[in-house]
Amino acid sequence: MMRLLLLFPLYILAVLPALKAQQAPSPPNTPATASVEVEHTSEPVVLDGRLEEAVWKRSKPATNFWQNFPTDTLPAQAPTEIYMAYDQQFLYVGVRCRSKGPNYVIPSLRRDYDFWGNDNISLLFDTFNDKTNAFLFGMNPYGVRREAIISNGGTQRTDFEDSWDNRWYGEARINGNEWVAEFAIPFKTLRYQAGSTRWRFNCYRFDAQSSEISSWVRIPRNQIVMNLGFMGEMRWPEALQKPGPNISVIPYSIGGFSRDYQQADQTAPEWTANAGGDAKIAITSGLNLDLTINPDFSQVEVDQQVTNLDRFEIFFPEKRQFFQENADLFGSYGLSRVNPFFSRRIGVGVDTTTGQNFQNPIIFGARLSGKLNERLRVGLLNMQTAKQARNGLPQFNYTVATLQYKVFSRSNFSFIFANKQAVNAQDSEGQFNPYNRVAGIEYLIGDKNNRFRGKAFYHQAFTTANKKDKFSQGFQIEYLRRKYRLEWAHVYVGEGFDAEIGFVPRRDYLLISPEAETYFYPKKGKVSQHTLGFDYRMFFKAGNDGSTLLPRWGLNERQLEVNWEMNFNNSARAMLQFENTYVFLLRDFDPTRIQQDPLARLQAGSSYTYSALSGSFSSDPRKVFSYRLMPTVGQFYNGLRAGLSGSFSLRYQPYGFVSLDYTYNHIRLDAPFEPANLWLIGPRIDLTFSKNVFFTTFIQYNSQLDNLNINARFQWRFQPVSDFFIVYTDNYLADPFSQFSVRNRALVAKLTYWLNL
Numbered sequence: 001m002m003r004l005l006l007l008f009p010l011y012i013l014a015v016l017p018a019l020k021a022q023q024a025p026s027p028p029n030t031p032a033t034a035s036v037e038v039e040h041t042s043e044p045v046v047l048d049g050r051l052e053e054a055v056w057k058r059s060k061p062a063t064n065f066w067q068n069f070p071t072d073t074l075p076a077q078a079p080t081e082i083y084m085a086y087d088q089q090f091l092y093v094g095v096r097c098r099s100k101g102p103n104y105v106i107p108s109l110r111r112d113y114d115f116w117g118n119d120n121i122s123l124l125f126d127t128f129n130d131k132t133n134a135f136l137f138g139m140n141p142y143g144v145r146r147e148a149i150i151s152n153g154g155t156q157r158t159d160f161e162d163s164w165d166n167r168w169y170g171e172a173r174i175n176g177n178e179w180v181a182e183f184a185i186p187f188k189t190l191r192y193q194a195g196s197t198r199w200r201f202n203c204y205r206f207d208a209q210s211s212e213i214s215s216w217v218r219i220p221r222n223q224i225v226m227n228l229g230f231m232g233e234m235r236w237p238e239a240l241q242k243p244g245p246n247i248s249v250i251p252y253s254i255g256g257f258s259r260d261y262q263q264a265d266q267t268a269p270e271w272t273a274n275a276g277g278d279a280k281i282a283i284t285s286g287l288n289l290d291l292t293i294n295p296d297f298s299q300v301e302v303d304q305q306v307t308n309l310d311r312f313e314i315f316f317p318e319k320r321q322f323f324q325e326n327a328d329l330f331g332s333y334g335l336s337r338v339n340p341f342f343s344r345r346i347g348v349g350v351d352t353t354t355g356q357n358f359q360n361p362i363i364f365g366a367r368l369s370g371k372l373n374e375r376l377r378v379g380l381l382n383m384q385t386a387k388q389a390r391n392g393l394p395q396f397n398y399t400v401a402t403l404q405y406k407v408f409s410r411s412n413f414s415f416i417f418a419n420k421q422a423v424n425a426q427d428s429e430g431q432f433n434p435y436n437r438v439a440g441i442e443y444l445i446g447d448k449n450n451r452f453r454g455k456a457f458y459h460q461a462f463t464t465a466n467k468k469d470k471f472s473q474g475f476q477i478e479y480l481r482r483k484y485r486l487e488w489a490h491v492y493v494g495e496g497f498d499a500e501i502g503f504v505p506r507r508d509y510l511l512i513s514p515e516a517e518t519y520f521y522p523k524k525g526k527v528s529q530h531t532l533g534f535d536y537r538m539f540f541k542a543g544n545d546g547s548t549l550l551p552r553w554g555l556n557e558r559q560l561e562v563n564w565e566m567n568f569n570n571s572a573r574a575m576l577q578f579e580n581t582y583v584f585l586l587r588d589f590d591p592t593r594i595q596q597d598p599l600a601r602l603q604a605g606s607s608y609t610y611s612a613l614s615g616s617f618s619s620d621p622r623k624v625f626s627y628r629l630m631p632t633v634g635q636f637y638n639g640l641r642a643g644l645s646g647s648f649s650l651r652y653q654p655y656g657f658v659s660l661d662y663t664y665n666h667i668r669l670d671a672p673f674e675p676a677n678l679w680l681i682g683p684r685i686d687l688t689f690s691k692n693v694f695f696t697t698f699i700q701y702n703s704q705l706d707n708l709n710i711n712a713r714f715q716w717r718f719q720p721v722s723d724f725f726i727v728y729t730d731n732y733l734a735d736p737f738s739q740f741s742v743r744n745r746a747l748v749a750k751l752t753y754w755l756n757l
Helices: 002-018 054-058 327-331
Strands: 035-037 066-069 080-086 090-098 120-126 134-139 145-150 169-175 178-186 198-207 212-215 232-235 247-260 270-282 287-293 348-350 357-359 362-371 376-385 395-407 411-423 435-446 452-462 471-480 484-493 509-520 527-541 554-568 573-584 607-618 625-636 639-652 656-668 676-688 693-702 707-719 722-733 741-752
Touching: 035 080, 054 080, 080 198, 090 120, 090 198, 120 145, 134 169, 134 178, 327 376, 327 395
Parallel strands: 035 232
Antiparallel strands: 066 212, 080 090, 090 178, 120 134, 120 198, 134 145, 169 178, 198 212, 198 232, 247 270, 247 741, 270 287, 287 362, 348 357, 362 376, 376 395, 395 411, 411 435, 435 452, 452 471, 471 484, 484 509, 509 527, 527 554, 554 573, 573 607, 607 625, 625 639, 639 656, 656 676, 676 693, 693 707, 707 722, 722 741
């Protein structure tokens, strides 16, 4: 009966897209009125940032950009023109960006720059016209490029993934109070349906001198600027053909020294060498096969650590390139805290003696993903990891299959099946489950008016454990208007929903969460927008975990947040938040995670109600020196907490910056707890000697982990998507500093090369 009750919102979602809303007449540059013609050219286009070719002169540009920030009711102050052309191999885009003067902001020459605080322009191509997925290509006035994939309609910032990397070309030139950019994007880099005569397109720009965000298709302030519901059309004069054979091979070789100083039998650095590679094969113009053999991810930037004051596991995003294209097909199921598949679980094992995670080498993998047609997307992944004899663990095989079918304007039905299977389990003696499987269905809504968005899902686990409720179910719906936003969400996660290759840090609970925001847009003054928000979360214990501390469906946790946020015309931001929390502990807990006294634990069965006040201020990111301050003060369980976190950044344009991230928390709880001072300090040096040579040093001291980590990375991009890396990592035991000692150290060199066959 309960499952039927929880699934009832599916019926509500199914009829929402059919609701008709009265439409006002379309103003200029809306999805209904904006279009640009793509001109065919038979002459070569030289990428020099000049727009001197004949095709540019006869093209009719896309113009009349609209402001999105600081207001959305005026034409853009900084004019922009977009020209489009193509030949058999490339889509060319010419861009002319005018500004008040020549004082452009370019923090560094590093690829994949940040949008804020950086003069730049971004092009979005919805090549399958599904309003759900798009490719993004961007450039700044120095010709520095970035590329990304937009998924799930681009309705929230997590839908933007810039770890995706591919081959394309571009150059830019500054001419006083305007800068010009030329893009050459190979058709083989894009995925599209052969026979297409139109693509959906939009473009947005940040002009630092006027602190203005503008877009070709007008986007309201209450919508994120990359929202794929707001796009015009680019029209081809003839149907597009298949791009021809598209096979790329990316081999790598690696060598280096490493030493684990905590292993007594390792008395000197050990030399290691390895080789492997990836391949990308275009099965069709919309479907791609990725292959990998013996992959290595040593060049991937280290995670930015956080101070953990929560009772549950912390989420870190996937950064490995192999998993990026069409990542939403596999990883966007469920919600952020109940996800049935999380790719970072592949290649990570658990030491059965210490309970700590360790890297488990991947032997090979295959990943088929993409579009079969404008409505149907498919994904299939299979990966094999190595045996871990030291921990008594066998090889594991990971298989994920997923389907997504578009319905109505921007909605879709999805299905996922994920399986973790032990291989030759009889030869291993460690503690592990022979298999772990999850299957699920979802319905995602995004209506054509961009007012409703949300999802409903049901996921079922298949495990060897004898536990109740091996399922999770959730429903979330959001209603968005210019002056307010309303949201309702509930999630139920059963005690038996053990998704080993998912991210499910908490089980056996029902969450109910209403949320509301209202927006005010001053017509005068320094503030462009006020936001007043309310968020209320209640966690009820289902009572299937065997604990008798709470009655069935007893209140386990309650969180109330009230916040006030201000966006300033100069791109600065400020926020003030009040939070009231009630917690009933089901297990002993040390919030500081550093207490030496074994009795210094908040006891299971105890409850706490506490309040705190926090704030934040982010300065104008266009300035040479910028900063962010986030103070917190208030009650914390049975004591007090005072903290300050934030960052400082000093820019030396355009060759890089020096920054410092910091977090400090002073926590004082009742005896026998000792007062705790938790530090997390992360200085970073980011130097860009050219658009192809980069050097980054990231140092992180975390007192909660008693660790000092140094990660230095040199990168030379000697050809498109071909790199030479030198990576140095060092970890030190840092508490107490009087016994400062090295834990492990490594120096590796890696070479990758992209070959088109």
